[in-house]
Amino acid sequence: MFWSSVLLALRAIRRNLLRSFLTILGIVIGVGAVITMVTLGNGATQAVSEQIASLGSNLVIIRPGKRLGPGRDEAGSPNFKAADADAIVAQISALNAVAPVASKSVTVVYTAKNWSTTITGSTDAYFTTGNWRLAAGRLFTDAEQRAGKAVCVIGATVRKELFGEQMPVGDQLRIKNFACEVIGLLQSKGQSTMGMDQDDTIVMPLRTLQRRLTGTQDVNTLMVSVQDGANTDRIMADLRLLMRERRKIAANEDDNFSILDTRQIADAMTGTTKVLTMLLGAVAAVSLLVGGIGIMNIMLVSVTERTREIGIRLAIGALEREVLLQFLIEAVALAALGGIVGITLATLASVGLAALMQVPYVFDPSINLLSFLFSAAIGVIFGYFPARRAAQLDPIEALRHE
């Protein structure tokens, strides 16, 4: 009985090629759209996570002011001093490096070319906290840092704009009114998550920047790199206590600085892309629904013809369950074929678009399964249930169906 039902179902599919094709098309579009959208969204999320990782892992940033971002209250929030960084190193364990950072925007000149960039003043620790690698040259010596020598390490963008292909190490840049020797070239890190060019940078010893450019002892930011496996929450609590103590904040006063770690930034950023993925998925779910409605229409339109067909089959002696089995097999075969084609096309489209958008291709089995099951369910429900109703009719009624 099963094999004759399979044969009957395959014959019915062959007999109604156009209807079968349209049914499959509905499933293909639904499955394809959802899988492509969600896969690309997942790829974008992963791309963002990777960019955040390039900031440096386990990084804790301390800045003056109660909170970050617009409306930051800096009144009554004094800057840090280089001594704060030394105090952290001395009093808090399980740290890789602590870098006091000050920066200033300037125009630098090399021969006839000039370039506006940001100069960061810090210590060697800065390269550790920021996950920087040297492409050429060397980092600062202790003597250079102590004496505030006019030396600098430049990023890939500054090198490209001022030196082109030429090797910059050993050359002299002109910054405002002094000459500064390039001693190192940083490896490129590319764009940051916010779209800023991280390679557009010049790093010099903190003391050099303070003496020659800002003219103050201020440090804007303290960057703390925590050792892998260390308890970041505990360290952040310790840092807070230490800073409150050093900044002489009374017990009933709020902090006048803020501490946050890159994990929080990462969570916020990936949260954003996850919301976007869900949004894309929702849009695609609409197309899945539209595809489903298409399948439904085709199935319902053919109900009249199929009802008569069921009447014929019943009249010549088919059992109700044989008719139902045939229709079920037919619906399942169409849904499965549509699902397989949909998943194949979605995979090709996702791989292609991911390459185009420069995001990684991330295979998500759950969304493949989910969209496939959804379309298949629509195909089976609207292919099978009208047939079931027809098969329960008296053969005469089914034959008379107009």
Added chain:
Amino acid sequence: MNTVTADPVADDVPLIEFCDVTKTYGQGEAAFQALRGVDLRIDVGDFVAVMGPSGSGKSTAMNILGCLDSPSSGAYRFRGVHVERLSRNQRALLRRHYLGFVFQGFNLLARTSALENVELPLLYRGEARAVRHAKAREALAAVGLDRWEKHTPAELSGGQQQRVAIARAIVTHPTLLLADEPTGNLDSQRSHEIMELLVDLNRKRGITVLMVTHEPDMAQYAQRVVHFVDGRVATDRRNEERH
């Protein structure tokens, strides 16, 4: 199911026996009594034409005879088996093994070749592919369509479609062939050809034929004509001489 397939049946048992069969559609005020107590007996090998105006109950009687429908009261014995006591599935199996149907509207499967249409009942009987093809070809040859087995209904004339339908009805070698206005959609010449085919099947294969018609010309081909009026058998006579 052994009650249905119990073989052989004693000679004196009629093929069909209706005892005070009634059929009521609807309930209460809207109830309509299509059959008001029909007694009918048909023996093996007979060729019966059922006539009557529309609404006389002839189609209802036909549907009950064809085990497509059940009587509201009374008894219907087919080869001595009480059909009114059978379940839906048992009636389907009875149709599968003993009955062949020919309809006014042909009722072939669209976009399906004549051969596949004819072998459909054999598929439900679970026959092997080679047997199906051989029997279906034989049945098509019997109705004179041996060259048309690849054609779909849309490529065949009305008369040819009805021949395919007859081939489908006889492919299982049924005991009883039920034809519901088999010539209703055909012109005069095709009608006579179909009737001659039915007479031929009745005579040569011994298939009992029961045909509903409202054309007296067609009823002439039968050995016996039963007239229905108002849900009852009005007249039941034998034709003096067959065409």
